[in-house]
Amino acid sequence: MSDLPPADTRAPAHWIPLAAARPAMAPAWWRWVASRDSLTARLTEAGHPRPFRVRLLDQRIGPPRRDEALALGLPLHRQAWLREVALCLGERPWVVARSVAPLDELRGQRLDHLGERSLGSWLFRQPDLERGEIEVTSSPAGFHAGRGPWGRRSVFRHGGFRVLVQEWFLDAMADDLALPSR
Numbered sequence: 001m002s003d004l005p006p007a008d009t010r011a012p013a014h015w016i017p018l019a020a021a022r023p024a025m026a027p028a029w030w031r032w033v034a035s036r037d038s039l040t041a042r043l044t045e046a047g048h049p050r051p052f053r054v055r056l057l058d059q060r061i062g063p064p065r066r067d068e069a070l071a072l073g074l075p076l077h078r079q080a081w082l083r084e085v086a087l088c089l090g091e092r093p094w095v096v097a098r099s100v101a102p103l104d105e106l107r108g109q110r111l112d113h114l115g116e117r118s119l120g121s122w123l124f125r126q127p128d129l130e131r132g133e134i135e136v137t138s139s140p141a142g143f144h145a146g147r148g149p150w151g152r153r154s155v156f157r158h159g160g161f162r163v164l165v166q167e168w169f170l171d172a173m174a175d176d177l178a179l180p181s182r
Contacts, residue, residue, distance in 0.1 A: 012065050012067040012068075013067065013137040016137070017135060018135065018152070026180040028179050029149065032150075032179075033134070037124075043089065043095065047089030050089040052087070054117060055088055056085055057084040061081060062080065078102065078103075081100070081103060081111060082098070083114070084097070085097050086144065092176065095170060096141050096144040098141065099163055100166075106161070119165065131154050134152050146168075148171050149181060152166070
């Protein structure tokens with residue numbers, strides 16, 4: 001059983017536009033946080049020869065947090081598909097991620113069957129994929145004990161489907177790649 005409070009009582013992260021975070025962000029972190037390509041592919045390459053693995057932490061139907069609903073343009077308390085994972089190199093989590101998709105937009109997308117595969121491995125195969133603006137936070141993820149310097153989020157669109165993808169880069173990644181603290 002988790003010691004964390006339910007999702008709707010946690011303090012939301014404070015998100016700012018990516019450009020506003022640039023002055024406080026080291027160039028090495030900027031290359032990770034501002035990238036618009038597949039994080040799965042970047043992590044796999046950077047962590048080689050350690051194997052990349054997705055560890056499913058939680059997956060359920062429930063209401064998104066207020067800031068998540070606002071980012072997706074959803075009415076508050078609308079049910080959504082929620083998924084929390086750790087992206088690991090070897091057994092070390094480098095990134096934790098939380099994805100939120102409106103239930104009424106899933107339209108046969110069987111995302112609940114991803115299991116321990118990355119959402120990015122599916123998203124980046126969609127030919128009409130569009131990624132919204134990236135927002136950044138220095139707030140912790142709230143669903144995982146790991147800490148790190150930066151989190152980012154953006155809304156991905158594929159046809160009539162939208163998903164908010166939030167990713168927090170952890171200190172273990174910074175340590176393993178000798179990245180600066182911020």
